[in-house]
Amino acid sequence: MGTVVIAVCLGMLLLVLVSWKWCLPWDRSIMLIVLSTVAGLAAGMALVRASVTRPLTFLLSGLVQVLFYGGALLWLFYRDPERAVPDEPGLVLSPADGSVIYVRRLEAGEPLRSEKNGAMIVLDEVRDTSFARETLWQVGISMVFTDVHVNRAPIRGVLTFACRKPGKFLSLRREEALNLNERQTLIVENHTEDMRVMLVQIASRLVRQIVAYVQEGQSVDRGQRVGMIRFGSQVDLFLPIHKVTRLEVKTGQRLQAGVTIIARYDPIENGIADFRIDV
Secondary structure: OHHHHHHHHHHHHHHHHHHHHOOOOHHHHHHHHHHHHHHHHHHHHHHHHOOOOHHHHHHHHHHHHHHHHHHHHHHHHHOOOOOOOOOOOOEEEOOOOEEEEEEEEEOOOOOOEEEEOOEEEEOHHHOOOHHHHOOEEEEEEEOOOOOOOEEEOOOOEEEEEEEEEOOOOOOOOOHHHOOOOOEEEEEEEEOOOOEEEEEEEEEOOOOOOEEEOOOOOOEEOOOOEEEEEOOEEEEEEEEEHHHEEEEOOOOOOEEOOOOOEEEEEOOOOOOOOOOEEOO
16 A cells, blocks of 8 residues: 555656646646545555556556546646626627736837737737727736636627738747747627727647637627637737726736626727726
């Protein structure tokens, strides 16, 4: 039995390091590590009762523990739960599950960019769009393995712009990877309400691809699935400031795609409105 205990203790240490390395939320990490350790202990005890040799018991106990952890992570990553999308008018919903890493104001004419771990990704594909000529709110949303990676439309409208930049399977943490990681930029416009949003899906290391569920010219509903980043990293949302009447998020806040309200806007009247921001 001592062999099993040593094996799962070493396994626990490995899983703690992996969870830390991948910046996983500690509440979910602890749950996964505990369940994985129980699975490893159960497997080890079964092997002991079957009189399996100590080296093989040590190896298989740890292997079961690690495989359980990896399988649980993949299940969390690939799940795609149904969401109760709010039907109140004038809402901009989160396009992604994850944590808000920044909320910032971009002045008209300022180069549009996304930021990840200090690396700047210049969004040159939208320099000829209206977003490059107006003042914007930018909300950055970081995703980890335990987040749902299916992204959703923040507003109802037409997908008037879709541009995909193929990547080279590099990590955004490497300075030379600037603008080389795969990304997809989408613009959704609601002409009736004179509202538009832009979201940028940014892939990170270990990425395989960004999967698009919609195409340019297609109508989308608020909260509709628009794509998935396999082993994705980040989604940035851009909003015209003159349309936003209230920004509802702040740095560090946890979001749910298609559920959490990012901002409110006047769905009828155009022009500049009084602005408030929650703190």
